[in-house]
Amino acid sequence: ISSTNKSFGNRGMSLEQDLNETNIYYQSTGQCVIHKKPTPVQIVNVDYPKRSAAKITEAYFKQPSTTDYNGIYRGKYIDFEAKETRNKTSFPFNNIHVHQAEHMKAVMKHEGIAFLIIRFSKHNQTYLYDASHFSWWYFEQSDRKSIPKDDIERDGHLIPEGYAPRLDYLSTIDKIYF
Amino acid sequence: ISSTNKSFGNRGMSLEQDLNETNIYYQSTGQCVIHKKPTPVQIVNVDYPKRSAAKITEAYFKQPSTTDYNGIYRGKYIDFEAKETRNKTSFPFNNIHVHQAEHMKAVMKHEGIAFLIIRFSKHNQTYLYDASHFSWWYFEQSDRKSIPKDDIERDGHLIPEGYAPRLDYLSTIDKIYF
Ligand SMILES: [Mg+2]
Numbered sequence: 001i002s003s004t005n006k007s008f009g010n011r012g013m014s015l016e017q018d019l020n021e022t023n024i025y026y027q028s029t030g031q032c033v034i035h036k037k038p039t040p041v042q043i044v045n046v047d048y049p050k051r052s053a054a055k056i057t058e059a060y061f062k063q064p065s066t067t068d069y070n071g072i073y074r075g076k077y078i079d080f081e082a083k084e085t086r087n088k089t090s091f092p093f094n095n096i097h098v099h100q101a102e103h104m105k106a107v108m109k110h111e112g113i114a115f116l117i118i119r120f121s122k123h124n125q126t127y128l129y130d131a132s133h134f135s136w137w138y139f140e141q142s143d144r145k146s147i148p149k150d151d152i153e154r155d156g157h158l159i160p161e162g163y164a165p166r167l168d169y170l171s172t173i174d175k176i177y178f
Numbered sequence: 179i180s181s182t183n184k185s186f187g188n189r190g191m192s193l194e195q196d197l198n199e200t201n202i203y204y205q206s207t208g209q210c211v212i213h214k215k216p217t218p219v220q221i222v223n224v225d226y227p228k229r230s231a232a233k234i235t236e237a238y239f240k241q242p243s244t245t246d247y248n249g250i251y252r253g254k255y256i257d258f259e260a261k262e263t264r265n266k267t268s269f270p271f272n273n274i275h276v277h278q279a280e281h282m283k284a285v286m287k288h289e290g291i292a293f294l295i296i297r298f299s300k301h302n303q304t305y306l307y308d309a310s311h312f313s314w315w316y317f318e319q320s321d322r323k324s325i326p327k328d329d330i331e332r333d334g335h336l337i338p339e340g341y342a343p344r345l346d347y348l349s350t351i352d353k354i355y356f
């Protein structure tokens with residue numbers, strides 16, 4: 001199976017880099033206000049050297065309790081988690097923590113727009129996959145710990161790639177949610 | 179002038195602690211999904227010791243480009259910055275960076291609800307102050323670098339304090355924005 005989604009900006013770029021460049025582009029055009037949240041870090045020790053910046057000398061990565069990205073678009077709250085997989089036939093969701101899955105459920109309950117952006121890096125395809133579908137796999141069945149790619153193709157939406165924006169996920173949001 | 183807002187939970191608690199406890203309470207009752215964003219940190223060096231957690235050994239605090247808190251309430255995007263001052267007669271805004279002020283303006287433009295939560299710690303009063311008023315002081319005048327407390331009392335709204343939630347800012351949002 002060859003990629004159906006010719007990549008321009010994606011030569012070796014990670015999904016996160018693509019999304020960050022996309023969000024900078026969107027911000028510059030004033031289309032939305034969506035940012036990646038900082039990586040949660042537990043700070044244990046900080047040095048305050050004279051005449052220079054405070055230096056964190058001991059800290060640890062913390063489990064994120066929410067998703068990677070959130071913000072506002074067309075008056076609606078937007079919230080998503082971005083994940084890439086090198087798996088060719090399914091998306092394993094064992095590295096999505098229960099707090100993150102519950103967070104997406106809560107966002108839907110409050111009438112926000114919640115989804116995953118899933119990249120199959122071997123196929124060079126990136127899908128927007130609504131959190132309602134994901135919630136079913138995560139919470140409603142216990143047979144598998146991964147979502148078949150076929151299901152993501154059927155229920156998800158391929159995000160168009162280009163130069164600027166690299167990953168035009170707002171056009172996909174327009175199509176699905178408005 | 180004595181405090182008009184008898185404090186229960188606020189014996190030595192910082193505004194951030196009060197807000198975090200408030201948000202945990204709100205989450206437990208399912209009223210909203212609002213979280214503090216992690217502190218932005220530039221990670222320079224990480225050690226990966228055998229059989230124990232990755233340890234960040236060199237990192238620096240980064241300037242935040244957005245506000246402290248965001249999320250969703252009653253279908254609306256909520257975004258705010260929280261600040262305390264020990265100043266008795268005005269709120270100095272020199273420690274709010276231009277990116278943060280611009281971020282709040284952009285949120286308003288996209289029809290989100292943006293405000294500051296300002297605590298006058300000497301008075302033990304905490305106000306919700308809409309970003310439109312703040313923007314005027316920040317961008318439209320250049321005479322002062324602080325907002326007189328009188329103006330915040332007039333244009334802002336005193337947030338009720340209690341045991342749970344400590345700072346019932348959703349009741350204030352209900353009153354102003356819905
Ligand atoms: Mg991610």
Ligand SMILES: [Mg+2]
Binds near residue numbers: 246259261
């Ligand atoms: Mg703050």
